[in-house]
Amino acid sequence: QEAPDTGDTIFGKILRREIPCDFLYEDDLCVAFKDVNPQAPVHFLVIPRKPIPCLEKACNEHTSLLGHLLIIANKVAQQLNVTNGYRVVINNGKDGAQSVYHLHIHVLGGRQMQWPPG
């Protein structure tokens, strides 16, 4: 069984404090931190401590954890005074342009988003 706070991705290293990172929030289940390559004035990630590789690997046992990630995404957005709306994104797999295989929620704000995305 995998330890809840380990993983061999860059996000595992962030969770283990092996590389520096700007943490915005943390609790027993998840952490939030600024994206190193922001695509908007506000761009942070919310990740579970449990290293679920991607959304398609999530299952029923993760239902409340996934809900928690969304609640925290909004909580951090409010803390950052993102008052004009924001976008929440989960990239899954190759066509979803996922690059780090540790499940994460992007929160982007501080500018007008376009739809559909590219």
Ligand code: 5GP
């Ligand atoms: P994905 O493409 O997998 O949905 O998103 C991965 C995100 O992680 C990208 O937006 C990328 O900029 C971010 N990222 C990758 N490595 C690091 C890192 O070492 N630190 C931080 N803070 N963000 C990272």
